[in-house]
Amino acid sequence: ETGVTQTPRHLVMGMTNKKSLKCEQHLGHNAMYWYKQSAKKPLELMFVYNFKEQTENNSVPSRFSPECPNSSHLFLHLHTLQPEDSALYLCASSQDPLAGADWYFGPGTRLTVT
Amino acid sequence: AQSVAQPEDQVNVAEGNPLTVKCTYSVSGNPYLFWYVQYPNRGLQFLLKYITGDNLVKGSYGFEAEFNKSQTSFHLKKPSALVSDSALYFCAVRASWGGGNKLTFGTGTQLKVEL
Numbered sequence: 001e002t003g004v005t006q007t008p009r010h011l012v013m014g015m016t017n018k019k020s021l022k023c024e025q026h027l028g029h030n031a032m033y034w035y036k037q038s039a040k041k042p043l044e045l046m047f048v049y050n051f052k053e054q055t056e057n058n059s060v061p062s063r064f065s066p067e068c069p070n071s072s073h074l075f076l077h078l079h080t081l082q083p084e085d086s087a088l089y090l091c092a093s094s095q096d097p098l099a100g101a102d103w104y105f106g107p108g109t110r111l112t113v114t
Numbered sequence: 115a116q117s118v119a120q121p122e123d124q125v126n127v128a129e130g131n132p133l134t135v136k137c138t139y140s141v142s143g144n145p146y147l148f149w150y151v152q153y154p155n156r157g158l159q160f161l162l163k164y165i166t167g168d169n170l171v172k173g174s175y176g177f178e179a180e181f182n183k184s185q186t187s188f189h190l191k192k193p194s195a196l197v198s199d200s201a202l203y204f205c206a207v208r209a210s211w212g213g214g215n216k217l218t219f220g221t222g223t224q225l226k227v228e229l
Contacts, residue, residue, distance in 0.1 A: 006157075040221060042118070043204065102148075103148075107155070107157040
């Protein structure tokens, strides 16, 4: 275990549903991230939060909406997704984004959009 | 823009033989380089990193990597492979200055170690 947890681990949703992914870290880190992992493609950075403030949105469609209520929790709200959004969504955290700090990853949520 | 190339989708090695997983990078300025491993149905686990100093970096589970600035490479190596090393390996890079929070990953290399 890396200290980063994600729920649910698996999610199947229709294109008209609304669901949320949750990430939690108790490592005392101040930066949290959402990544998308699709087969045969590099991990795609989606969002970055530093001290609860969003510092990066990597041209992510608005059907993905992040929320960071505090330094320990990160959510990804999903609505009207497309089948191509099916992927493994990974949450990560790090201590100091400006140093060579390690990123700690959660186990991911396997999302299937039907 | 920064990028990582992992030229091999899959590497096959016999147990007990040395293994190498290749990685080259492109970044402005000095790089911070990382290797992560992913086992089935698990998140990415940190293996090792190069920040500064000795070009040969030693990490978890007997893995090491050598930073080569002239070749912009950071190949992952292990002297004697184990079947349990079979997993998906990712190389990642971040600029040491001005890179912000952006850790850029390669496409991953599937390592298969057979008896």
